[in-house]
Ligand SMILES: Nc1ncnc2c1ncn2[C@@H]1O[C@H](COP(=O)(O)OP(=O)(O)O)[C@@H](O)[C@H]1O
């Protein structure tokens with residue numbers, strides 16, 4: 003089976019083909035089809051409720067596809083072991099508030115199979131990126147919303163995973179820190195790692211290599227920020243998104 | 258590896274939660290202490306009995322420990338329809354009223370407290386025994402006759418009481434009641450007295466209801482607190498999203514459940530040590546069997562409570578909903594854990610009892626504590642407990658499929 007051999011799938015690190023996904027009877031994603039290469043940063047943009055989180059859960063293998071398939075590093079998802087290669091940041095912070103920041107990092111690192119000898123260095127590095135190095139010994143219960151967000155990001159970064167999947171990583175993070183985080187994400191991508199993130203913020207979208215616009219469960223546009231702007235003859239990504247939405251409505255109306 | 262990380266995290270979180278810690282370790286001791294005082298006192302029953310126109314011989318024969326007899330002959334009013342009895346009992350807050358009219362004796366019992374009624378009946382019985390020995394004397398011959406009539410009734414009533422107290426008389430301390438003949442041969446064929454001889458196979462006359470309760474309560478408090486606290490802990494993981502987050506790592510579902518099992522297992526061991534030492538040192542309870550066996554049983558009970566608690570927490574959305582399962586899942590178990598003798602229950606209730614983990618736990622525990630049973634004798638009980646644990650474990654792993662299929 004091609005599913006288990008990664009090499010013959012080309013260089014795609016994440017491959018989503020003809021994916022249909024939903025909850026019960028309601029379909030949330032319809033015919034989503036794309037792939038990502040190592041070193042690529044892909045931003046999923048779309049209004050809330052459009053299915054971004056659902057797409058991410060499916061890629062992580064938390065929900066098996068209704069139809070179609072998802073492969074991560076050549077392995078068909080859902081696959082438990084493969085989760086060890088994915089650094090994940092959920093949309094809502096899921097942290098142990100009775101534990102300190104460091105204890106949270108340590109706990110998730112051990113679940114993620116991060117090598118013990120590399121842990122201290124890796125944890126310090128991740129904490130520095132999100133400017134939490136001085137708060138690591140405090141209980142998370144005393145963290146602000148933004149600090150919790152940053153700790154969640156640090157947990158995703160720890161152990162230098164092959165794939166990073168970040169659901170709204172920049173919510174509640176100030177512009178200065180956001181810039182630093184982006185430069186770190188670019189550095190990680192330059193090392194050949196694959197990064198996928200969701201965002202509402204057009205400034206974030208502009209930083210990505212590839213945009214995937216999702217609206218009402220369909221991928222309505224895909225390409226680099228320049229390509230997308232050009233395609234819709236828009237001056238900003240926002241305008242392009244609005245135009246793409248109009249086209250989608252018109253298309254649906256014609257059906 | 259990952260299981261150990263889970264275990265360590267569960268324990269660290271618990272250690273940081275001082276209130277819950279206090280609940281797990283202090284509350285069981287508080288409950289046991291309360292029961293100790295409540296059920297020790299049960300031996301010192303006393304009863305107030307009003308007597309009217311009752312022969313002085315009979316009254317003096319009825320004076321046994323705890324009986325307070327008040328002669329109300331001087332006060333006005335006497336009728337046969339029970340109106341006076343009712344009034345005297347109510348006005349004076351007495352527990353019984355005995356009236357003699359010629360040859361017949363009428364006893365009215367308040368009946369609000371079975372132990373007090375029991376004491377009055379017992380005093381009548383002993384009076385009857387004493388008097389029947391002297392029955393040759395003409396003055397009391399007639400009384401002996403009427404007493405004999407009453408005896409019938411008393412025997413009936415005490416039979417009922419005995420049944421009522423069956424639970425208290427303990428499931429384990431077996432009593433052999435054998436009629437023994439009265440010493441004065443002359444009366445014995447005419448009026449065979451029934452002296453109850455009680456032999457204790459285990460324990461002695463000083464054994465109280467509390468001694469029976471100790472092994473049962475030990476299992477119960479551990480079951481209750483482990484069930485509640487572990488259930489709420491997992492529920493909390495579910496509502497805060499950390500459970501879904503855990504399942505976004507390569508952890509196995511069973512590693513999560515095992516992490517909880519080991520974490521709370523350690524807590525249960527400490528809890529058992531605390532509870533057992535407390536009962537040994539403070540209540541001077543005798544444990545006939547091995548302490549290790551006691552530990553093992555409690556550990557199994559805790560594992561059962563844990564796996565059941567985790568499972569039940571799936572069906573709760575809030576902590577309050579988790580509490581709502583206590584009257585459904587936990588409280589009924591205590592009725593079937595030996596406080597009331599299961600053998601005397603109707604067949605269908607016995608079947609219900611056997612479906613309760615605590616029934617098996619308490620059964621094993623009572624055997625070890627009171628009869629000195631060894632591991633091989635309680636092996637069947639432990640086997641059933643193990644089966645419960647395995648079933649609950651598997652169900653837990655299955656319900657987590659909701660979050661991740663693999
Ligand atoms: N657990 C769920 N059960 C049922 N419907 C859901 C569930 N989660 C999300 N949805 C629905 O799926 C749609 C897409 O949700 P989501 O993927 O969270 O969107 P986004 O992340 O883009 O805001 C929404 O209409 C939402 O109501």
Ligand SMILES: [Mg+2]
Nearest residue numbers: 054055056093
């Ligand atoms: Mg979302």
